[in-house]
Amino acid sequence: MKLDELKVECDYFDFDEKFYQKVEPQALYDAYLISYSKQACDLISLDYSECKTQEFVDFVNGKKILKGSIPYSQAYAGHQFGYYVPQLGDGRAINFGSVDGWHLQTKGAGLTKYSRQGDGRAVLRSSIREYIMSEAMHALGIPTTRALAIIGSNHPVHRSYEEEETAAIVLRMSPSWIRIGTFEYFAKQKDTKHLKQLLDYVIDNSYSHLKNLDYSYERFYFELVDKTAKLMSQWMAYGFMHGVMNTDNMSVAGLTIDYGPYAFMDNFEMMCICNHTDVEGRYSYNNQPHIAKWNLEVLAYALKDVCDVNKLIEYLQTFMSANQKHYLELMNKRLGLDDNLSGDSNLNLVVSLLEALEVSKCDYNCFFWELTNINSLEDFSNVLDIVPIRQPLEEWFEKYKDTCKKQNQDFESMKKLMKKTNPKYVIKNYMLQESIEKAKEGDFTLVNDLLEIAQSPFDEHKEFERYSKPTPQEHANLQLSCSS
Template structure:
């Protein structure tokens, strides 16, 4: 389908005008295409060649408005680092409408009513990071917003230490942009019950359409969100992903990974790792993520409690941590090739011992699982020990692993097949992204597109990028980033 043949729809104007602002983008100076994702083009039936035309860049830059599109930004509230902020919103994002149930949004398009002290812009480095990681998460099977394209510009933007950077825009797509913070905003002011019912119905139509005609549909929506969020957090934890800023305004009511800021995939394993340098107290540390997610869902219950049974919501929320652990153990067993049905408790003790051994040995987290996948037998583990700073913790753990395999009569060949499906060769690390950012600042975007290819095909060999399958160099390991990253 040609770009001009796309017909967007907008369904947000059913709400009162206090919940959104119709706003036009402020175009960047001298925009140009950096990259586009063919797999995301497929979601909206857009011909690939259309992305290479000048009109496509104008579309992302806000100079061209597609048929049916009425650009707008959403208002929402949120708990940021645990403190309630009553007025937030799309401070640098503009919604364009939806097609095929995919809602299009540009990030970095200029000032909106909700920009507060910001400039409404996104810089090149943060845009590259979000563009690539969105597709990397999807390829790992982790629910996420997606990224269709990335444009750069000569537009000057000022960030840390008054450094002059250039502006960029990511065209993001998602089944939903509604957050817990949206419910917090709708629950305040006049007629909160009516506003909340309208919003809840909207979310059900978007993300839980099978519940539309059910009794107690608001409670059931919440129950499903709890279950999906438990699984999402299990996936984050099992693959060593750190979101960095799990505020309620960054927590999706469709259980998607949303709003990539100072994120990171774990380098060497550290359960108290913090990837956001503004998180001084470690609220959003790796280990805290499930509890923060549960806390966010509790905040949502206070809003939804105005239109359904608060007690039922809170009672169901008590299942979150056990469900998250159950899902986590399932994935971790798969990463080790273990048939969980052959165990009595999901091999919980083995997993606890593994995490301790990984932390004590200071080994690259995802590289460990990839190297286990490559083993021809479990007697020769030198390839794993060679990438550990300290060897003995892993040597001791492998003895427990081998003993459990023997007791449970796990089939070695089935183990290998399961691990191959679960453990990618490549996981996008921050040092890789920084390499792409450094050359992109010089006008070379080849590595951005190479990393996109790797991100979208993490189980493939990519022989020319073998070095990215190796541990993160220690000097770049577990580096903290800022919210503007």
């Protein structure tokens, strides 16, 4: 389908105008295409050839508005690091409307009335990071927003205490951009009519099977609790850290949204903090399920005027047990174990593994990739070769072998299960930084190479074999800023 043939629908204007702003995007000058995702094109049936045209660059840049599109930004509130902020919103994001159920949004498209002290821009480095990571998460089976394209420019951007950079724009796609903070903003208005309208909108977009059912609002909440519990288990099992789990960064569709100072774990650390702004560790790796539950409790009380809040809070108590169940299921797969035989022994095995990995200073995801490639349950030498401190894992392997024997595990079946679950490549921050440094010099080949690796992490990429190895120690578990 050609760009001009896309059928764009704008369904947000039934709301009162205090909940959004119609806005004209502010185009970057000297804009050019850096990369586009064929997989994302397929989601909206867009011909790949269209992405190579100047018209497409103009579209991402906001200079070309498609038929049916009316650009706007959304208002929302949010708890940031635990403190309520009544007025936030899309400070640098502009929505174009939806195509085939995918809501198109540009990040870095200029000022809105929600920009506060910001400039409405996104820098090249943060744009590259979000573009690649959203596609990487999808390839791992983790619910996420997607990215269609990224454009660069010669447009200068200034960040405090940081060097002058150039602006970029990512065209993001999501089934929904509604956040827990959106509900907080509506609830703060004490306007039950619009709060119900927002619930109906979210159900129509993301939970259409609940339409016209009794107690549909409560059912939506219950399903979101379940989805978020599973999402957190996936983050934890793959060592992903979001970095800023404010309520305005939490999707009510159960997706990973708003990639900022995120990271995939390098060396395993239970209390790892990837955001240097998070001085107290509120959003540390191990805290993520607890914060997700806290955010869902905030949502429950935002809905108290339209739902039975006691029922919501009662259901929320299932969150941690559901999260642990999903987490153990995925970790069993990562270890090649039969989930039907799982129980306290497998849970204890996983807990002892995490302890051994931390003491061993072992690269988290590389451990699982090397485990996938063992030749027998008697030979773990290839795994131990990547471990700085071997003894803790040597002792753990004895427990692992014992568990496999007790459960009568078939070795080839174990290998097959692990190969489906453990990617060879996980996108680390040092890889992204390499692509960013090249991009600053006008070389975007590594951006496109990393996109390919991100979208096919279980495949061989011989030229980039080194990316399947442990992160170099000087780059391991570095903290990032929110402008990342």
